[in-house]
Amino acid sequence: MFVVLPPILWLVQKASKRYLKLSKGIQKSMGQVSHITSEVIGGYQVVKNYGGQAYEAKRFEKASKDNLKKGMKVVVTNSINTPAVQLLMAIAMSVVVWLALRPEVMADVTAGEFIAYLTAAGLLSKPVRSLTDVNQKLQKGIAAGESIFALLDEPEEVDNGKAINDIQGNIQFNNVGLTYPDGTVALQNFNLNINAGETVALVGRSGAGKTTLVNLLTRTLSPTTGQIRIDNEPIEALSLNALRSQIAMVNQQVVLFNDSVRHNIAYGDLSQKSDADMMAAAKAAFAHEFITKLPQGYESDIGAEGLQLSGGQRQRLSITRALLKDAPILILDEATSALDNESEFYIQQALDNVMDDRTTLVIAHRLTTIESADKIVVMDGGQIVEVGTHDELIKKGGQYAQMYERDFT
Numbered sequence: 001m002f003v004v005l006p007p008i009l010w011l012v013q014k015a016s017k018r019y020l021k022l023s024k025g026i027q028k029s030m031g032q033v034s035h036i037t038s039e040v041i042g043g044y045q046v047v048k049n050y051g052g053q054a055y056e057a058k059r060f061e062k063a064s065k066d067n068l069k070k071g072m073k074v075v076v077t078n079s080i081n082t083p084a085v086q087l088l089m090a091i092a093m094s095v096v097v098w099l100a101l102r103p104e105v106m107a108d109v110t111a112g113e114f115i116a117y118l119t120a121a122g123l124l125s126k127p128v129r130s131l132t133d134v135n136q137k138l139q140k141g142i143a144a145g146e147s148i149f150a151l152l153d154e155p156e157e158v159d160n161g162k163a164i165n166d167i168q169g170n171i172q173f174n175n176v177g178l179t180y181p182d183g184t185v186a187l188q189n190f191n192l193n194i195n196a197g198e199t200v201a202l203v204g205r206s207g208a209g210k211t212t213l214v215n216l217l218t219r220t221l222s223p224t225t226g227q228i229r230i231d232n233e234p235i236e237a238l239s240l241n242a243l244r245s246q247i248a249m250v251n252q253q254v255v256l257f258n259d260s261v262r263h264n265i266a267y268g269d270l271s272q273k274s275d276a277d278m279m280a281a282a283k284a285a286f287a288h289e290f291i292t293k294l295p296q297g298y299e300s301d302i303g304a305e306g307l308q309l310s311g312g313q314r315q316r317l318s319i320t321r322a323l324l325k326d327a328p329i330l331i332l333d334e335a336t337s338a339l340d341n342e343s344e345f346y347i348q349q350a351l352d353n354v355m356d357d358r359t360t361l362v363i364a365h366r367l368t369t370i371e372s373a374d375k376i377v378v379m380d381g382g383q384i385v386e387v388g389t390h391d392e393l394i395k396k397g398g399q400y401a402q403m404y405e406r407d408f409t
């Protein structure tokens with residue numbers, strides 16, 4: 001029996017390697033299948049409007065077939081491996097029986113001893129078979145474990161700064177540069193001083209690096225070169241919680257959750273705010289009126305990604321959330337781009353009120369919304385092209401003046 005053990009172990013080892021490789025492949029192909037499914041369901045409007053059904057069906061079929069092929073390979077490996085191991089066991093048994101049929105070899109073995117031996121050897125085949133079965137599950141687990149641990153081993157956000165709760169809102173960008181991992185240079189040699197309470201507008205063509213710049217402030221991104229200081233402290237010296245609690249940001253891409261209006265506005269740390277504060281913020285952002293018209297008012301569910309609301313309504317909820325946060329630094333990234341002229345006019349007035357006593361960074365393509373800013377920073381290719389007030393820049397007749405003229409002719 002021992003003679004067949006080495007070949008069995010060799011077979012099991014070969015199969016292990018193959019199972020591991022296939023299991024990794026299956027994880028990937030399964031991921032691909034669910035990725036395509038969620039993409040197509042999420043983007044069903046584009047798929048239908050642009051006749052993408054055939055293309056998406058083909059893409060899905062390819063991914064499914066790939067997944068099926070890999071699954072079949074596991075089955076094939078299994079169906080070869082188990083019988084092969086059993087065959088080796090059977091050969092060993094047959095040798096034993098063959099020897100038993102030769103009395104001259106087995107002279108001093110009684111019939112009882114022989115039967116006992118044969119039974120024991122027969123019992124061995126079941127555990128050996130389960131060894132190969134368990135092995136397959138084990139390798140599958142190892143493959144899954146590897147991808148989970150790869151995620152767990154990702155470096156954490158560095159957060160060893162001190163906690164502060166009251167900042168003035170002075171912001172300095174010193175020689176800040178940022179290159180995305182794919183090599184896109186989004187910002188370079190960016191130098192800017194913003195005094196507490198100032199309103200600074202960032203303008204520039206699409207892709208100039210405006211959103212990238214404001215994402216650096218909340219440490220969603222880290223600069224590749226240079227340093228950002230808030231109240232003369234490098235932002236890395238502040239704890240992430242402290243830093244983020246001091247900044248209210250309306251993102252360019254509105255993010256809403258599949259939850260009630262109330263939970264979307266008074267989100268996270270804001271859940272402690274009073275109802276009166278929430279409604280005051282909603283009124284300032286021109287959201288109160290439409291919210292009270294919803295079937296259950298502030299308790300109405302807004303559906304996945306807020307899709308039961310119009311684009312402008314979603315944007316107003318996002319502004320309400322930022323106003324409710326009432327932080328010393330306010331960042332508005334295209335915050336009013338989806339609004340009609342009338343609501344924009346009123347929200348602008350409400351924003352002008354809250355901008356008075358805090359540092360505000362406004363990004364806007366519609367230049368009317370930023371004329372009154374203390375400083376207008378014109379960016380291009382990740383660099384500053386011009387800085388000045390509206391009047392100064394118009395007088396200078398540079399890029400801003402051209403953009404402004406184009407807006408109004």
Ligand SMILES: Nc1ncnc2c1ncn2[C@@H]1O[C@H](COP(=O)(O)OP(=O)(O)OP(=O)(O)O)[C@@H](O)[C@H]1O
Pocket residue numbers: 180181182184185186204205206207208209210211212213252
């Ligand atoms: N995650 C990313 N990875 C790689 N490159 C990126 C990433 N995000 C942005 N970029 C690139 O960085 C540059 C600046 O992008 P950014 O979003 O800051 O522009 P923007 O000024 O906000 O433009 P817009 O006015 O259209 O919002 C662009 O060239 C963009 O392609």
Ligand SMILES: [Mg+2]
Pocket residue numbers: 210211212252333
């Ligand atoms: Mg942007």
